[in-house]
Amino acid sequence: MPRIKIDLPESFSFSTEIPIYIGHINYGNHLDNAQLISLVSEARVRYFKSLGYTELNVEGVGIVVADVAAQYRSEAFHGETLVIEMAANDFNKYGCDLVWRLSDKASGREVARGKHGIMFFDYSVRKATSVPGAFVARAAA
Template identity: 60%
Template sequence: MPRIQIELPDAFPFSTELTLYLSHMNAAGHLDNALLLTLVSEARCRFFASMGHKELDVDGRGVIVSDAALQYLSEAFHGETVIVEIAPQDFNKYGCDLMWRMRERDSGREIARGKTGIVFFDYQARRIAPVPEVFRQRFVDAT
């Protein structure tokens, strides 16, 4: 089976720094693969907060992760500070992909990259909902 290869966009409109704690490490002493996704989830939450939203309220709609793909590129260790960058792309009627890259802050070493597919959800109606137009326009008009 071929390896996953993730192509990143040229620019990322959002970035945040996260410190790697001992609780993020696995038995081998480097960043645990499952906890890497936890860090990406924290970055995604901060991404929405930077626009004044919560993941459960983006112009009245919630966000649900529909799929995820990632590519590990190097180890990361306790005490390092990482930068997670996020760029929305490939919009459809109900969602988009949040492309992301994680780098070590001081060296710039790329640790991982990936995409998280999201769909918007109307929790009152209990069904997927169209992408909020304000959110779409913020990124579609920027490209």
Template identity: 50%
Template sequence: MARLTLDLPDRFIFETRLDIRIGDINYAQHLANDALLRLAHEARLRLFKHLGYASELTVDGLGIVIADMAACYHAEAFHGDLLRFGIGIAALNRYGLDLIYQAVDDNTGKEVARLKTGIVFFDYRTRKIAPMPEAFSGKLSQ
């Protein structure tokens, strides 16, 4: 079976650090896969706040939905570790983009995981996808 690979973007547009908490650990005593997605969600929310949005539901009159996601593990992470999440963009299109995350152990510099979340903009009033706001795409290039 072929393994999934995720290429890193040319540059990261945002970086944040997140602690691995006891609730993020699975029965094997390392970072659980569902916890990795929750950490990526927190990193994404911090990115949106950094861009000036109160939440993922208040992006110039629209919200976002996750269309797809993928993760590749490269190393274990444990309770008490501090992960540095870099976020970059890929596959920019009229309705959305892919956010690419790299999670690195902040102490050792070892890459723990790469993730991708495909997001599309969504008008929650009409319950339909919508074009990406120009103001949002403009902030990505700054």
């Protein structure tokens, strides 16, 4: 099976810093893979907040995560601070990809990269809905 390869944009429209706590560490003494997704989820919430939204209210509709892909580049350890960068791209009728990169703040070492495929969702009728144009405009700014 071919390895996952994730291409990153030339620049990211958003970044945030999150420290690695002891609860993020596994038996190998490095960042646990499930905790990586948890950290990216926190960054995703912050990304939407930076645009004036919540994950349940983007111009009146919410989002759901349709797929996730991750590519690990190096270990990360307790006490390090990660810089998580994020940008929206690859828009389609119902969603887009949120691509991300995690790097160690002190050294710049890339830890992981990946994407969350998101779909816009009208929770009142439990159905997919079109990407709000205002979100596209804000995400592209």
